[in-house]
Amino acid sequence: MEKQLVKKVTTMSFMGAAVLAYTVVNVLFKSMAGAFGPVQRFYSMDWINHGLPVLVASVLFFYLQFNARTLVWAEEVILEVSKVVWPSKRDTVAMTIVVCIFVAIACFLLLLIDFVAQNLVQMIIR
Numbered sequence: 001m002e003k004q005l006v007k008k009v010t011t012m013s014f015m016g017a018a019v020l021a022y023t024v025v026n027v028l029f030k031s032m033a034g035a036f037g038p039v040q041r042f043y044s045m046d047w048i049n050h051g052l053p054v055l056v057a058s059v060l061f062f063y064l065q066f067n068a069r070t071l072v073w074a075e076e077v078i079l080e081v082s083k084v085v086w087p088s089k090r091d092t093v094a095m096t097i098v099v100c101i102f103v104a105i106a107c108f109l110l111l112l113i114d115f116v117a118q119n120l121v122q123m124i125i126r
Helices: 003-035 037-043 051-066 068-082 089-125
Strands: none
Touching: 003 037, 003 051, 003 068, 051 068
């Protein structure tokens, strides 16, 4: 893979992690504000309501983007993923059909076992 493309993918991945961190902090604060009065008073301030999730997301992004060890790790991950050989559409469809068949068989077996166990318990109770 081209070095420039790896850097772009790495940066976009770190941006995705930052967006995820923003969402998690925002949802946690909303949930805790609904349950706890002091958190509600704290969360009602605009700079906390909007600023804290943005601050957490920004700190995470800049930590990931400018940490040498994290960059090396991310580049290695991207290079390894680019080596993966993905199955063809035909193989994917065939494997999906096999999985569906085995799920149906397992469902039938569990239904049969449940029916037998139910009748045994009813016979014991009578």
